[in-house]
Amino acid sequence: MQLFLFIVLAAAAIAGALGVVLSKKPVYSALALLLNFVVLAALFITLHAQFLAVVQIIVYAGAIVVLFLFVIMLIGGDLPGLALQPRGRMVAAGVAAIAGVLALAGLVYVAAAGSLAAVSGAVPGSGSVQAIGEALFTTYLLPFELASVLLLVAMIGAVVLARKAGNRNS
Numbered sequence: 001m002q003l004f005l006f007i008v009l010a011a012a013a014i015a016g017a018l019g020v021v022l023s024k025k026p027v028y029s030a031l032a033l034l035l036n037f038v039v040l041a042a043l044f045i046t047l048h049a050q051f052l053a054v055v056q057i058i059v060y061a062g063a064i065v066v067l068f069l070f071v072i073m074l075i076g077g078d079l080p081g082l083a084l085q086p087r088g089r090m091v092a093a094g095v096a097a098i099a100g101v102l103a104l105a106g107l108v109y110v111a112a113a114g115s116l117a118a119v120s121g122a123v124p125g126s127g128s129v130q131a132i133g134e135a136l137f138t139t140y141l142l143p144f145e146l147a148s149v150l151l152l153v154a155m156i157g158a159v160v161l162a163r164k165a166g167n168r169n170s
């Protein structure tokens with residue numbers, strides 16, 4: 001069952017990636033990217049990395065794709081062909097139905113795998129928030145703090161450079 005689910009999700013990820021690259025309309029490319037991010041989150045769930053799956057949905061599927069769509073609309077990525085003809089609506093409804101069935105199958109699999117793991121006592125903790133937080137603030141504390149200092153310095157440098165450029169233009 002796990003191999004079948006992986007094959008289905010991998011095929012969906014490849015289809016989404018091809019949709020990003022091969023689509024002639026930028027909005028459709030961004031929507032294919034959204035599909036790819038959601039499928040990758042489902043793959044994280046099958047690996048028992050629930051935290052990564054949630055972060056994938058919130059950060060990438062939520063924020064990054066919305067930012068891409070905002071920029072596309074800002075620079076003129078209109079959708080003249082979005083009004084679907086009756087045949088196009090049937091195809092869209094079929095694709096949505098298939099995606100819904102696949103999502104339901106994934107949820108059923110995750111629920112069944114979680115309950116079986118809980119019964120056997122082998123609940124994986126490597127993808128949980130507690131395990132990640134514990135590793136981040138014990139084993140990897142120094143790299144974590146160095147990365148935060150580096151990001152702080154980069155942010156301050158960007159603000160200083162932007163202020164200098166703003167003062168020069170006025």
